[in-house]
Amino acid sequence: MTKRGSLTSTILRLMLVLIFISSSLAVYSIINLTFSIGDARAINASGSLRMQSYRLKLFLDRDEKLLNEKISLFEATLHSEALERSLTWYSPDDLSQQYLLVINKWEQMRSHIENNRQDLYSASLKNFVDTIDLLVLEMERFAALKLRILVIGQIIGLFLMLIVATAATRYTRIRMVEPILQLMDVANAISKGNFKVDVPQTEYVELHALGEAFKKTASELDTLYQDLEGQVNDKTIALTRANNELSFLYDNLIRLHADSLDYKSLSSALTHLQQFEDLDYVRLVIEHVDNSVDCIEADNGWIDTNKQEHTADTTQEAQIKPVKYNLQLEDKSLGYIEVISHKPLNNMLFVNFAMMLTRSIVIHNATEERQQLALMEERAVIARELHDSLGQLLSYLKIQVSLLRKQMDPNCITDKVETQLIDINDGVSTAYGQLRELLSTFRLTIKDPNLGQAIEVMLSQLRKQSGIEINLNYQLSPHLLAAKQHIHVLQLTREATINAIKHAKPSKIEIDCFLADSDMIHINIKDDGIGVSHLKERDQHFGIGIMHERATKLHGSVKFDNNPKGGTTVSLVFPPQQEPLNG
Structure with a gap:
């Protein structure tokens, strides 16, 4: 019996070799970069020493305190951590010796400063700066050396990975890919109805098990194929029935x-x-x-x-x-x-x-309800048309009352007759005014789906006519209101605002539109006028009746309340749009 190995174990070993090489390369790079950290800072610090040397020359004849500060700053840079790395065990001897030389020469330069020998300091300055330049040069050479070592290590690592990957590819193509391609040919033969197939022999357990599974599947399919025609007939009958x-x-x-x-x-x-x-x-x-x-x-x-x-x-x-x-x-x-x-x-x-x-x-049932709603809307249109005709009639009566007064003999006009004429004229004028308010409400339209903008346009007209400060705080999302609700909200808001302007004598009106925590929409019209008492004598006012009617159409309610600090608040509360149950 042939001894078979595991395909997954073989692949795992190849992957481990590649992982080991790549990990070693990464560790090598990390170590190299660790020793390179601070090279740029050291070069900058050494370069800074040159500038500070010349700067000390400028401060030799100035304030001693300021000179001492510059000396302290120079020594802090000279003995900084970035430069003292030149004395570590892995630093080249040339770099360490050059750094120590800079320190020794600084001691001489400092003695010149302390002895107030400006001439000696100036004479030694060029040689000191040249020594610092050599230190910078040694640092640059050391940094370049570490970079070259890193590049060489990377090239060697990549070359090893390429060799291993090439060997692994060749090995897998011969030992794994070719048997898998043969199994694919077996699968294609089975898919074409050829169930008499020979599976390839392989040294791997997984591929051998897969080949045996193909062979067993082909045998079972050959058995099932014999009953396939009967099953197709049964399915055809079931599909025909369906x-x-x-x-x-x-x-x-x-x-x-x-x-x-x-x-x-x-x-x-x-x-x-x-x-x-x-x-x-x-x-x-x-x-x-x-x-x-x-x-x-x-x-x-x-x-x-x-x-x-x-x-x-x-x-x-x-x-x-x-x-x-x-x-x-x-x-x-x-x-x-x-x-x-x-x-x-x-x-x-x-x-x-x-x-x-x-x-x-x-x-x-939904269609029937739609037809009923359409009939109700048609009746509402007819009602508005009747109001227009009544408006013409009231105008005619008002003119006739005026003509009657002019044509009557002054001797026949008694106090009682005068009172009756005045009452008739006032009644017709009042009815005409109420009707005009109602008709102006009916004529409100919304051409833009943005209700907040429509209310603002309406309020801007009222601001110009009344001169009263009217503020709008609109916080409703568009999806909360259906198109049919817009006109009712707009008309009710207009009616409440006009009532406040005409009868409450306010100096300011606030209109808030928001969705409350109770998931109900609130429209509040608040004024700082004389309060709700002025509405008692207007309970039968046609505009207020219209407001209640529109609130009912919105499946909500409207109420009038006194404000604690004076004035009236008209509150409209109704639910957001919902698709009607009757369609």
């Missing part, structure tokens, strides 16, 4: 949505279901909100099971209990389908049929 069911559901869906949904169309759909599934009896029971029930049956009617149970002739039909399939949409139950059949029922078909009927009924 296709027929889908066609049945689609035809009934088209039939239910082609015309208005009534009991006749529902009965036709039940009859179609009965014929398709060869049922004995089927009916639809619709449950209404008032607990009333409507039963819709197929063309052959429905068996009275209660009556059959009490007769002597107990048929087989009476022994079969009806099966119910609920018409359920989320938490709302619309009724159920009841079926009696001697044959086993296709539960999935009946569940899908019940779901289709449920959605058709819901869509029908």
Whole structure:
């Protein structure tokens, strides 16, 4: 028996060799870079010594305290950590000797300074600076040497990795890739229906196991292939059945949505279901909100099971209990389908049929509600048109009252007549003014989906007309409000602001629009006027009635409250937009 090794172990060993070489190269580079840290700082420090040497010359004849500070700074640089690294064990002797030479010469230069021998300091300065230059040169040579050593090490490491990688590639191609390619040929042969295959021999356990698995799979597929034709026929029958069911559901869906949904169309759909599934009896029971029930049956009617149970002739039909399939949409139950059949029922078909009927009924109810809403909107438009005609009539009456006063004989105008004329004129004027406010509210439109901008445009007009400071704090996101809600909010805000301007005598009006923690939208119109008392005599004012009506359309409420520091706050509270349940 051939002894086989592990493919994963072989690959692991190759990877470990590469990892060892790369790790050694990295460690070598890190060590080299560690010894190179501070080279630039040392070169900069040594270069700084030259500049400080010349600077000391300038301070020789100046303040002694300042001179001592410069000497201390020079010695701090000379004995800094960056330069003292020149004395470490790995530093070249030339660099160490040059550094010590700089220190010795500095001692001489310092003695010249302490003895106040400026001439000697100046004469020795060039030689001292040349010594420092040689120190800088030695440092640069040492840094360049370390860099060359690093480059040589990198080249050697990369060369070794290249050799190992080339050997590993050749080894894996011969011992691993070729057997895998042969296994791929075996797999292609199996995919083309050739199950009589020979697997390649290999020295690795994993590839041998894979080849044996291919061989076993081919054998099992050869066995299964013999039964494949029968399975295909069974699947074809099942798919044909499923296709027929889908066609049945689609035809009934088209039939239910082609015309208005009534009991006749529902009965036709039940009859179609009965014929398709060869049922004995089927009916639809619709449950209404008032607990009333409507039963819709197929063309052959429905068996009275209660009556059959009490007769002597107990048929087989009476022994079969009806099966119910609920018409359920989320938490709302619309009724159920009841079926009696001697044959086993296709539960999935009946569940899908019940779901289709449920959605058709819901869509029908939603359509009916839409039509009702459209009718209500049309009536609202007609009401506005009537208001326009009433406006013309009130204008005409006002003119007629003025003409009547001019045409009456002054001798006939008594105090009582004068009072009545004044009351009529004031009544017509008041009604006309209220109607104009109402019509101006009706004529408000929103051409931009940005409600905040629309309110600001409306308020800018009121600021010009009244001269009152009106501030808007709008903090509502666009998705919180539906388009139908915009016009109601805008009109209600305008009405409340106009009421405050006309009747509260304010100097400032604040309008806040925000979403509260209770997930309710708040529109607050606050003024610093005379308070809510002025509204008591205007409870029947048509504008306030309109405000309550618009709040109701928003499914919210509006209220009027006194402010603690004076003035009135009109608060509109309503929920954010929600898709209506009736569609």
